[in-house]
Amino acid sequence: MYVILVYDIVVDDEGKKILPKVFKCCKKYLSHIQNSVFEGDMTPSQMMALRMELQKWIRKDKDSLIVFSSRDQKWLQKEFWGKEEDRTSRFL
Template sequence: MYIVLVYDVSQEENGARRWSRIFKICKKYLTHIQNSVFEGELSKGQLAQLQKELKEYIDKELDSVIIFKSRQEKWLDKEFWGRKDDLTSFIL
């Protein structure tokens, strides 16, 4: 399945450290496309592993992670407004 993951990490209560760990975990599984936004193709198992790893660092009271799922990238219309930094354009 094709995933777009967006996160917002509060800077309260050691937020910079949580942000860094969450960023590194997301980068293992997905392509970083903009600030706190990642996208890519994952299996159900990979998505489950990603969620498991992120749970350790997400503070449910302060942070949020949103995952948008699509069957494939072709079912997702991507439109750029402003500067186009399409870091996924190298993917066939």
């Protein structure tokens, strides 16, 4: 399945420690596309593993995480309004 994941972590004292951990978990499974937005293809078992890892860090009373999923990327239209990220720009 194709997934877009978006998270919002409250940056209080505890949130400052949680934010890099959530980022690292998401980066392990998906491609980082913008600030707290990730996308990519995942199997159901990968989705379950990611969910279990993130549940350790997401505080249900303060933080939020939204996952949009589709059968395949071809069913999703993506438009860039403004600067389009060039993934090759990080290579020397």
